[in-house]
Amino acid sequence: MEQLATAITTVADAITLYGTIWFLIGTGLFLTWRTRAVQIRLFAHMIRVVLGSRAGSEGGISSFQAFCISLAARVGIGNVFGVAAALLVGGPGAIFWMWIVALVGMATAFFEAVLAQLFKVPAGDGTFRGGPAYYIGIGMRAKPLAVVFSLITVVTCAVVITSVQSNAIASTMMSSADTNPTVTAALLFAFSAPVILGGIRSVARVTEIMAPIMALIYVGMVAVIIVLNIGEFPRVIGDIFSSAFSVRPLVGGLGGGILAAVINGIKRGLFSNEAGQGTAPNAAATATVSHPVSQGLIQSLGVFVDTIIVCTATAFVILVAGPEVWTAQGVNPANLTTLAVVHGLGHWASVPMAVMIFVLAFSSIIAAYVYSEVNLYFVTPSRIGTWAVRVVSIFSIVMGAVVSLNVVWATVDIAMAIMTITNLVALILLSKWGLAALRDYERQRKAGVAEPVFVAAKADLPGELNTGVW
Template sequence: MDQIVDFLNTIFWGYILIYGLLAVGVYFTLRLGFLQIIHFPEMLRTVLRANKSDHAGITPFQALCTSLASRVGTGNIAGVAVALTLGGPGAIFWMWVVATLGMATAYAESTLAQLYKVRDDEGNYRGGPAFYIANGLKAPWAGAIFSVCLILSFGLVFNAVQANSISDAMEGAFGAPRLATGLVVAGLSAVIIFGGISTIARTAELLVPFMALLYLGLAIYVLVVNASEVPGLLALIVRSAFGLEPAVGGVAGGITAAMLNGVKRGLFSNEAGMGSAPNIAAVATPDPHHPASQGFVQSLGVFIDTILICTATALIILLSGIFGHDPALTGTQLTQAAMEVHWGPVGRYFVAVAIFFFAFTSIIGNYSYAENALVYLGHGHMAGVTVLRLALVVMVIWGALQSVTTVFNTADASMGLMASINLVSILLLSGLVVRLTRDYIQQRKKGQEPVFLAESMPELKDQIDTEIWGRK
């Protein structure tokens, strides 16, 4: 099994995604006119006013929090530490690059997800890559393959990764048995996911802002106390990204190692281009009533995840002075040790608690994506959903008992297949993304509230739900 996983990772990460991901990000950045930079204020505007909902969908803010629940997970704490260990400080620079380019990619995929959303049998909004692949590209078979990949990766494997990091942190900080931790996390997850998408959204809306702001607040304190060292560390990150800095201790170095690990961990953390966040973006009631508004909201999510939270973790580790002294110290334990330098013994416990909340919300956020995919496959009835929920519970317990290497490698392989399918799809639909973006921006420049109506693009009448987009 390990040989198969290693082979798939070699194909995806050695040849396809490490270049494809960057290329697609560059493509959308150029074609959308550096939208993620020039129209960054629009992202803030759409989130700050994002309070609109109806009985069929959740609010844009809830959609942002749910996507952040999935994005902001162990990748922000354990994943950053792994990237530093395997790729050196330069890996952080490539995480920034992936995030900046990924903001454009995230915008494109979430805009498409909004446009092609539908109503399920209960009248609730559903959508995501499977839907725009099936309706926009007329390839329902490809949508089915994507959905299976999504369920396997986000519904199962990725949640095992999150549970693994929780059990690792709890064992390191409190000496808690891994099995006991797995059972507790599985039980709490079951309570939330059996309540459905609306319960997940409300939970994320409460937990995500609190945990993210608390973590950033502690990180800012560390940066302020060590302000004189920050400029030098930022320079170190940039120099290391281009091989201009020697490896530290037993830590790997070089351009290739920095780029490979930065891209892998960056994508794993912010999920841009993977086709995951669009599943919850489609469930939102857009405010303004235009597909592009959810694109802006989800693009901001990538910025928050990587540029803010991942960078905070990296600087906390580098400022601690312990990086590179013990090559065996990596993942969650490295972050814990670094926080202990800054905050004393309480730092270790704080990271364990942060890991718990970050990973727990990721589990319930990931599940919401998988349920959406299950609906596309025609198994969104009670029996099918119950089987998926029970399978998630089992995977959480399994993940809590596995080794870090096995779980991370399996996650990389499943994520690679999923992302490949999605990247090709959004490229083929890129012309439509450009048209929607121009329409939104032109209305905004005229001082109008951007509104999209199906009648403005009659050629799409057989592809989109004209009832959803036939009214303001």
């Protein structure tokens, strides 16, 4: 199994280096150019939109709740384990490439959410369903491709991501709190089953409270370490930039070299912020909003929060800890961040970190369930299918905590690469729809409309929109 996992990882790295990297950055730059850098021009407006996004759901899922579902998926083990893995293998320079992925990815995330809103369809429970499968099937009129994408997403989210996140929780709880994996599996079942069986509305209510609080607490803990070591900030930033373009590792105890930095920075950046991957728009589509662009702005800001703020804070804590932590016996991506936090704050921090990682990964698990149910709904809206994906998700959560997942961990990158490339092609082909929505939004704002309202017939769209929503 170890040899199989190694072989799969080699293939995944090749796909990332020769395919995903160029598609991600190329698409992000293309969409940034087409929108005149919407992620920069409207950054301040994004914050105002987020602050006012809890209202106006009209009995459905609010814009803020949809944002929190996607934030729950983004701010998870990718911020804790992903950053640690990127640093151990790619060195400090990997963080620079994570920033690049995030900055151009903000434009990608904007288009994902706008298209998800444009092509969403009403569901029987008063909410909406949408995402890449819907804009591929309806917008591109490529139903077979949309069905394939849906099935890949269902398996990836309901089986692979849920089990990987669960496995990460079990590993952390065992290393930091000496908790038996069976106990962790029981806890995960007790917490996740009621939420998942309650459906998407239940997840929205939980993540609306849990995701922002957990993100703030985690950032608060690392902020204390940053303040205590503020004098190290210039050195850390210098290491990040110099290592990003170096052919050799520059910092003892960590990996490095430009190739390792690029591969691991972009791969872990994608795993963390999900921009372009095609998962977050499944949550964005569930929101009840007055205009698709408002949700696009909110989701774009989510990428900034995830990578530029949370991942950078994690990287700083690890880099400040120094070689005595990086090279300690038994150090690995699952425990490096915790060891770095303990080094900065003291041994008392190990238990809060274990709880924090448990909650962060748990929030990602229930968000992954949402993505799987939304995509299964595209294939079949039957209640049997809905309940089947809920049961499978719960089963994967429990099994992931108690079995070895080396092969599954390695498979995640390939599954995400397939989803990402397919989604990015769709974004490029349908970019004229997103641009039309953006022009309509900015035209209304310029006319003095405080909260633009989207009406398809008045938006000068490139085609007819027959989804029964707008």
